[in-house]
Amino acid sequence: MIILDKVYISPRMRAYMAQTQHPVVDTPTARAVVAEGCNLNLIAEDEAVRRIDAGERLYTNAEATLSWVTSHVHNPNLLRALSIFKDKARTREILAPMFPDYAFTTCTIEELMAMPYPEERAPFVLKPSVGFLSIGVYVIESENDWNHARTDIEAHRSLWATQYDASVVGSTCFILEPMLTGVEYAIDAYYDADGKAHILDILQHDFANESDTSDRLYYTGPRIIREQGARMLDFLTKANDLIKVHDIPVHLEVRVNNGRVYPIEFNPLRFAGLGSTEISSYAYGFYTYDYYLNDKDPDWKSLLAGDSDDLYCMSAIAPSTAVPTDSSFDYDAFAQQLDHVLSLDHFNYAASGLFAFMFWRTSATNDKERTWLLNDDLMSFVRHES
Secondary structure, eight states: OEEOOOOOHHHHHHHHHHHHHOOOEEOOHHHHHHHOOOOEEEEEEHHHHHHHHOOOOOOSSSSGGGGHHHHOOOOHHHHHHHHHHHHHHHHHHHHHGGTOOOOOOEEHHHHHHHOOEEEEGOOOEEESSSSTTTTTTTEOOOOHHHHHHHHHHHHHEEEEEEEOOOOTOSSSSEEEEOOSSSEEEEEEEEEESSSSEEEEEEEEEESSSSSSSOEEEEEOOHHHHHHHHHHHHHHEEEEEEHOOSSEEEEEEEEEEEEETTEEEEEEESSSSSSTTTGGHHHTTSHHHHHHHHHTTOHHHHHOOOOOOOEEEEEEOOOOSSOOOTEEEOOHHHHHSSSEEEEEEEOOOOHHHSSSEEEEEEOOOSHHOOOOOHHOOOOOGGOOOOO
16 A cells, blocks of 8 residues: 655656556545546545555655554554654664663753753764654754754744654654764665565765765665675664564664664655655666565565676755755756766755755766765756846
8 A cells, every 4th residue: 555645756656656556545645646647546545544454565655644644544563663763762762772882862842942062972963853854963063063053943943844744854852862973874675574674775875074964965786785785684683673563664774883783763654755765776677665565575686696886876956055945956957967867856945945856877986976966065056036
């Protein structure tokens, strides 16, 4: 079963649903997609709830649908998984036996605004307990960083509330946690009926510098799967020994330091957001959500057997600093900066804070394009209305 949120339904997902006729919950969003000419197999809400409660797998394209799930569905495994994974603090508490040396603190927005600068913790990360993308995430290395973060949170929390449901981005509870070092990875995986983990993709997440928290550059490729697959599968298996869930997809972000995997966050009922999980179709020839919904496992031995070691990248496109919401973007000029743009999906900047989401292919041995995209402020492509 698929439940759709209107925030963004990619053309690739629309084509998949129309072609496969996989059941879709009959919601206003789904009916709007049908009205736009996409032939969906709509299932009435009461029938969808009955089937989900009976154990049918559920997938969503965006986390704003979680409020529908929690208010309609009674499946205890699913509801428990959502309550754990969407609360970073609770997830960390359950996984604490795996990381006895990892300390974190939670606080309300009121406590945060009244809190003196905790110098003894620096450097550390401040983030919402419920979050999405890198919204509301701050690297704190000094008192100036601390004051800026709190000012920025106060200035933007009402905007976040209009752009995202509270189940997606919360602005009432925050976490202060150590700043993890090492390489960051994003993983699309699912737990099957027995709670066994299945990895569908692993992407390396690079940053311009230590203070960068953007989503400018994620990439996957055979080398990354070969090097990280066994390690990530072991982590997912040990995590579920404690969490104990089944039949659910997760998108998680982790850091690897000295060979050890440290979790940043688990995102339930979906894979990489805004259609970005579909990078797997370019890199490996399958859709992650198709494999989850149909209980399939990638044939990694065959998929990794070729000679090509190109990197398949996905990038959230927004300037380094906020621009007026009525600004436009020169997509053609931007796309010309890269040799192999696979897809450039246009976004409404005022509604999402992004101009586009891009899939592209690049060389694993030449990092010129990756370095440029990470470090350019992209302001040369922003156009202001006169």
